[in-house]
Structures are given as structure tokens and as C-alpha cells.
Amino acid sequence: MTRVVAQGTFDLLHPGHVHYLEDAATYGDELHAIVARRSNVTHKPEPILCARQRRDTVAALDAVDEAHLGDPEDVFVPIERIDPDVIVLGFDQHHDEERIAExxxxxxxxxxxERASGREPRYDGELLSSGDIVDRVLRRRGGSRAEVDDIER
Known part of the structure; x- marks a missing residue:
């Protein structure tokens, strides 16, 4: 049995996330998704949804056999526990394959x-980025990211 790991923040689940996980599932027989803890998300704004909610949403997808929370201190702890044959990175994730392999x-x-394939929008207005979803909500409901960040502090 070939065990695959896909990992990410998965905040505000959207079609790009679904594509990534479905693509990752094609690399093996069993897909494990690791959902990053808020403390490990340092390359973009803090997730809006809590880690458990993001994990539960990812776990509900047919492509995912098991969804796990990441370790708050060491991102490799769940990978050691799962012992995958393949790690599939998202098409646009910031990770460097060589550094991960090392x-x-x-x-x-x-x-x-491996690196998952990308996905283009299938129709006008389809959003494939959590940031784009947040921006659209703010435009339609008023406000800005700066105002939201101020409220959360």
C-alpha cells in the first residue's frame, strides 16, 4: 500500500484545495492530509478558522482517508508517525522540494x-485562493484586511 501525505493550512476550503487533495490522492492508495497549526503558519496571514475546524472540513472530502493536525512545534512529527511513501506539495506552496528531501x-x-498540478479557474469569478475569498468578502461587506487585522489584535 502506498501512503501519501499532503499538507497545508486549508483555511476557507476552496476548489483549489479540493484539486490539490484529489491530485495528491492519485499518487498512492491512502491519502493523509496534515492541517497546519496556527503557530506554524508564518508565511501568510494567520488562519481565520481554528485548526480543528479546518481538519474536520478536510476530513470530510472523499479524497482524504485521514486528516491530522500538525504538531505545534515540529512539522515533521506527524510525517514520522504516518511514515509516507510520498509527500505531495501543493502547486503554489512556498516549500522547497530539495530542502524537504534533505x-x-x-x-x-x-x-x-512530488509537486501537485495546478488548476485554472473554470469560469469567470471562480476563486482558487483563500486570500481572494477574504478580499471578495471584505469588498462586498465593507472593510479592509488592515481593519480586520486591527480587530483581531
Whole structure:
């Protein structure tokens, strides 16, 4: 059995996330999705939804066999526990395949690293980015990201 891991923030689940997870599932027999903890999301704005809600939403997708919360301190802890054959990165995720492969080798985790295919919008107005969804909500309901960030502080 080929075990696959896909990981991400999965905040405000959208068709781009669904495509990523469905594509990742084609790399093996069993797909495990790891949902990042808020403390590990440092490359973009903090998630809007809590980690458990994001995990439960991802777990509801047919492509996902198991959804896990990431470790709050070490992103490789769930990967060590799952012991995948393949890690599939999202098409536009900021991760560097070579650096991940090196970190896996140091931890003696024997798996390959792949990159999922991208997905273009299928119709005008389809949003494939959580940031674009947030921006549209703010435009339609009034406000700005700066105002939202101020409220959350």
C-alpha cells in the first residue's frame, strides 16, 4: 500500500484545495492530509478558522482517508508517525522540494517529494485562493484586511 501525505493550512476550503487533495490522492492508495497549526503558519496571514475546524472540513472530502493536525512545534512529527511513501506539495506552496528531501533524509524518512498540478479557474469569478475569498468578502461587506487585522489584535 502506498501512503501519501499532503499538507497545508486549508483555511476557507476552496476548489483549489479540493484539486490539490484529489491530485495528491492519485499518487498512492491512502491519502493523509496534515492541517497546519496556527503557530506554524508564518508565511501568510494567520488562519481565520481554528485548526480543528479546518481538519474536520478536510476530513470530510472523499479524497482524504485521514486528516491530522500538525504538531505545534515540529512539522515533521506527524510525517514520522504516518511514515509516507510520498509527500505531495501543493502547486503554489512556498516549500522547497530539495530542502524537504534533505530534512527527510536527516530524519531517515524514506519517501519521495512530488509537486501537485495546478488548476485554472473554470469560469469567470471562480476563486482558487483563500486570500481572494477574504478580499471578495471584505469588498462586498465593507472593510479592509488592515481593519480586520486591527480587530483581531
Amino acid at each position: 530534512a527527510l533524509a536527516v530524519r531517515e524518512i524514506d519517501c519521495r517529494v
